[in-house]
Amino acid sequence: MKKKLGTLLIAAGIGLASSGIMAQERVFFGIATGGTGGTYYPLGGMLAQVISNNSDLGDKKISATAETGNASVANATLLGRSSIESAFVAADVLDAAYNGKNQFDGKAIKNLRALGALYPExxxxxxxxxxxxxxxxxxxxxxxxxxxxxxxxxxxxxxxxxxxxxxxxxxxxxxxxxxxxxxxxxxxxxxxxxxxxxxxxxxxxxxxxxxxxxxxxxxxxxxxxxxxxxxxxxxxxxxxxxxxxxxxxxxxxRAIWATHAKLSDDVAYAVTKALYENTDTLAKVHVKGKEITLKTALESVSIPLHPGAERYYREKGLIE
Structure with a gap:
């Protein structure tokens, strides 16, 4: 990223001592969160750990990190430049960014895609x-x-x-x-x-x-x-x-987990699955983690879903 962000490196490398895992190629996946005084940061850190521990692409392993940022507007802008793989963005800001309204008047970010809804802020x-x-x-x-x-x-x-x-x-x-x-x-x-x-x-x-x-x-x-x-x-x-x-x-x-159109379908599918099949782990970090559920994964999502995330939701019956 061009902008210097404090990076919270999650223990994606735990257990890499075994030769089998060492042989796997790693795919790096970033999550832009917010300042350390808010909720985006601690939940983003645990989500990165959940992804690192519970998702892979067969011969490749996803290694995730959570990075401090300046919250919704800045995060949407980062995604617009494809400067990071994913970010937390408030639903109203995400909608405004995609449709070129309010702070984004005349500057619509049409490559934004949704992975899923998180919790009410x-x-x-x-x-x-x-x-x-x-x-x-x-x-x-x-x-x-x-x-x-x-x-x-x-x-x-x-x-x-x-x-x-x-x-x-x-x-x-x-x-x-x-x-x-x-x-x-x-x-x-x-x-x-x-x-x-x-x-x-x-x-x-x-x-x-x-x-x-x-x-x-x-x-x-x-x-x-x-x-x-x-x-x-x-x-x-x-x-x-x-x-x-x-x-x-x-x-x-509601906070939304968003990405950009360039993210591969396989990675989008893997990280979305990792989140919604391990929400119990997030609930241990913050009370708001208890409010992240597959049932509410599409609430307040007004922009296009990433095809990889959409595939997961179709498998789960949320989309016909």
Whole structure:
């Protein structure tokens, strides 16, 4: 990859000491995830291990690695350049990238292909104590992630839904982990974090600092969902984070595992099979791993399936 990414090398080489395995040619397979403070990263690491341990191409063995990245928008762009074999991308961003909408206006990425749906990512608007509603954010500092990112787009959509403009808040462009540190230090009022819950950066923050999760519900959210149908209503359960003693109404969007059209059909088939036939292993790493199932593998998938993944789903009866 042209861009320097921190690489989490998974133990794909465990057991290579035997001469039989040493003789196998290895096919390298990368998975672009997100920052270390989110959910993409730990699940991507375990998925890479699952693939490395449970898939091969006969005389070739797939060796997978998970790489830190800048999440959905950047990951879709990497796939568009065929700079990595696969990536995690939020369903709304993936749809926008393929169809040339929103952040990708006039820049449609038509070589994107889907491998399968993963889990719902919860929109968590984390704030300092005392900020209890979205309207309280007026005049406050709010982190929305990198300009042009899915988070940045969502903040703009939320502001519009609540009758506000970007100029009504002071935007900060920190990562999840950086945002948590700034809230802890009193240098940031709130941060928009869309990730599988519980999210490690929020867990660490709530364990040492009082925080609030602002509800996202009511007429403004109904308005948002009309323009962004990939967002579904959900509940962040009480006790997800220290100090959050009541259920919080919010929204969520499903994460999709995507690739590009140049990936070979055999590799796409093998990695898709490895994921959905080893979901119990992913469930041991993160609570969101329990929500990755073959039953929901095609939910929120609006772009073409990769032919290799499609072959697997036909074998399983998900597609006729």
């Amino acid at each position: 919860t929109v968590q608007l984390v704030s300092q104590p005392g900020i209890t509603s979205f309207s309280d954010l007026k005049g406050k500092t709010v982190s929305s992630g990198s300009p042009g990112s899915g988070q940045w787009q969502l903040l703009g959509d939320l502001l519009a839904a609540y009758g506000m403009q970007r100029s009504d808040v002071k935007e900060d462009y920190s990562s999840f982990s950086q945002s948590a540190e700034k809230i802890k230090d009193g240098n940031l009022n709130a941060s928009l974090i869309t990730a599988g819950s519980p999210t490690s950066s929020i867990v660490e923050l709530s364990n040492s600092h009082d925080v609030n999760i602002i509800p996202l519900t009511g007429a403004p959210i109904d308005k948002l969902r009309k323009s962004q149908p990939y967002y579904a209503k959900t509940i962040l359960p009480a006790g997800t984070y220290k100090g959050i003693d009541k259920d919080v109404e919010t929204i969520a969007v």
